[in-house]
Amino acid sequence: MTTGRRERKKAQTRKSLAEAAVRLFAEHGYDGVTVARIAEEADVSIATLFAHVPDGKDALIFDDGDERHVWLADAVRERPPGQSVLEALRRCLAERGPFAGDLPPEQRRKRDLIVGTPALREYSRRLWIAAEGPLAEAIAAATGREPADMTVRALARYVLEIPELAGAEPDPRAALDAVFDLLESGWNERA
Amino acid sequence: MTTGRRERKKAQTRKSLAEAAVRLFAEHGYDGVTVARIAEEADVSIATLFAHVPDGKDALIFDDGDERHVWLADAVRERPPGQSVLEALRRCLAERGPFAGDLPPEQRRKRDLIVGTPALREYSRRLWIAAEGPLAEAIAAATGREPADMTVRALARYVLEIPELAGAEPDPRAALDAVFDLLESGWNERA
DNA sequence: TATGAAATCAGAATCATTCTAGTTTTCCGC
DNA sequence: GCGGAAAACTAGAATGATTCTGATTTCATA
Numbered sequence: 001m002t003t004g005r006r007e008r009k010k011a012q013t014r015k016s017l018a019e020a021a022v023r024l025f026a027e028h029g030y031d032g033v034t035v036a037r038i039a040e041e042a043d044v045s046i047a048t049l050f051a052h053v054p055d056g057k058d059a060l061i062f063d064d065g066d067e068r069h070v071w072l073a074d075a076v077r078e079r080p081p082g083q084s085v086l087e088a089l090r091r092c093l094a095e096r097g098p099f100a101g102d103l104p105p106e107q108r109r110k111r112d113l114i115v116g117t118p119a120l121r122e123y124s125r126r127l128w129i130a131a132e133g134p135l136a137e138a139i140a141a142a143t144g145r146e147p148a149d150m151t152v153r154a155l156a157r158y159v160l161e162i163p164e165l166a167g168a169e170p171d172p173r174a175a176l177d178a179v180f181d182l183l184e185s186g187w188n189e190r191a
Numbered sequence: 192m193t194t195g196r197r198e199r200k201k202a203q204t205r206k207s208l209a210e211a212a213v214r215l216f217a218e219h220g221y222d223g224v225t226v227a228r229i230a231e232e233a234d235v236s237i238a239t240l241f242a243h244v245p246d247g248k249d250a251l252i253f254d255d256g257d258e259r260h261v262w263l264a265d266a267v268r269e270r271p272p273g274q275s276v277l278e279a280l281r282r283c284l285a286e287r288g289p290f291a292g293d294l295p296p297e298q299r300r301k302r303d304l305i306v307g308t309p310a311l312r313e314y315s316r317r318l319w320i321a322a323e324g325p326l327a328e329a330i331a332a333a334t335g336r337e338p339a340d341m342t343v344r345a346l347a348r349y350v351l352e353i354p355e356l357a358g359a360e361p362d363p364r365a366a367l368d369a370v371f372d373l374l375e376s377g378w379n380e381r382a
Numbered sequence: 383t384a385t386g387a388a389a390t391c392a393g394a395a396t397c398a399t400t401c402t403a404g405t406t407t408t409c410c411g412c
Numbered sequence: 413g414c415g416g417a418a419a420a421c422t423a424g425a426a427t428g429a430t431t432c433t434g435a436t437t438t439c440a441t442a
Contacts, residue, residue, distance in 0.1 A: 045422050084380050150369040178341040188375030189275050236391050
């Protein structure tokens with residue numbers, strides 16, 4: 001499928017751009033680096049940079065943007081029998097994104113960069129939110145509802161907001177559990 | 192407080208900019224209008240335009256951005272005795288934002304413009320989200336919890352997401368109720 | 383009315399992004 | 413292995429938002 005030299009070089013260039021961007025952003029800050037500098041570092045022209053990353057500067061470091069679209073929907077579809085939709089989503093999220101415990105320093109640096117840069121946090125959120133449709137479909141299929149059901153769409157959206165909402169907490173895992181408990185049981189007023 | 196000629200002129204200029212922007216955006220589309228054109232229409236220089244609207248082109252049509260920060264928090268604080276926090280929020284939201292029923296054509300046009308323009312929808316969302324802190328404080332105060340409690344923050348965030356989530360639905364009011372029911376009772380799996 | 387703060391301006395400068403038009407590379411059927 | 417089409421690449425110009433600079437004007441007020 002993706003076995004031509006062409007495809008290989010393309011992927012390689014995209015990776016070089018992402019690596020150059022992460023390195024330079026980490027060193028000089030997002031606003032301290034121009035796309036021209038990144039293009040130079042990756043040894044391509046500015047036009048080529050934009051050909052590879054049409055979404056622009058924000059998107060440079062996200063070499064994997066598409067994958068997330070399927071993680072959560074797949075987690076719902078392939079959950080073990082008897083496991084609830086929410087439980088499957090909770091487990092899937094706990095391993096990915098900002099919640100993974102010990103990361104190689106490489107990825108840790110990148111995660112901190114995203115969390116500490118509004119523009120990148122924002123773009124990261126957009127990537128998550130883009131999965132709303134597929135996730136809503138999976139949830140609907142799993143629970144015998146319509147994908148357009150507002151309750152289904154709201155649940156999908158709320159789950160997808162969790163990384164941005166809980167990702168910057170002191171204890172992300174605990175925050176993750178707290179939010180899932182809220183979604184599972186609803187808001188219990190007590191005052 | 193705000194009774195000098197200076198203040199009056201300032202507010203007037205800000206309003207002229209907002210009106211010019213709404214008119215031109217509605218006529219030529221967001222991308223079909225340059226800030227230079229808007230400045231010209233409002234008879235100010237580009238530099239002055241940015242002095243009045245530091246957040247840039249997105250923010251031009253939102254002459255009232257600050258007010259929303261207090262609506263919802265106030266609704267929680269001033270709710271009638273015995274009314275739940277969620278009920279107060281539901282009622283407040285139902286009257287504001289995209290959920291208001293019959294609007295003067297003026298405001299209806301503006302609402303449609305926002306809903307139909309990604310950049311404006313996005314900025315509108317940012318305005319809502321900016322109220323998360325105050326709203327979380329109000330909720331915490333009303334229910335005897337900490338404002339930093341993840342459950343409180345999550346509820347505040349989720350309520351604030353509702354306009355963007357449900358605002359574009361065919362029947363926004365019904366969608367609003369569906370989402371509030373989800374927040375109130377939690378996700379009831381049934382398959 | 384004098385004065386300092388705030389508002390205004392024109393124009394240059396930066397930067398992301400897009401466009402143009404021409405060059406090079408890779409692929410693929412022959 | 414060869415010829416051309418498709419895809420990728422490039423330099424450089426153009427556009428548009430945003431910021432900066434360095435005056436100039438207006439306002440509030442002592």
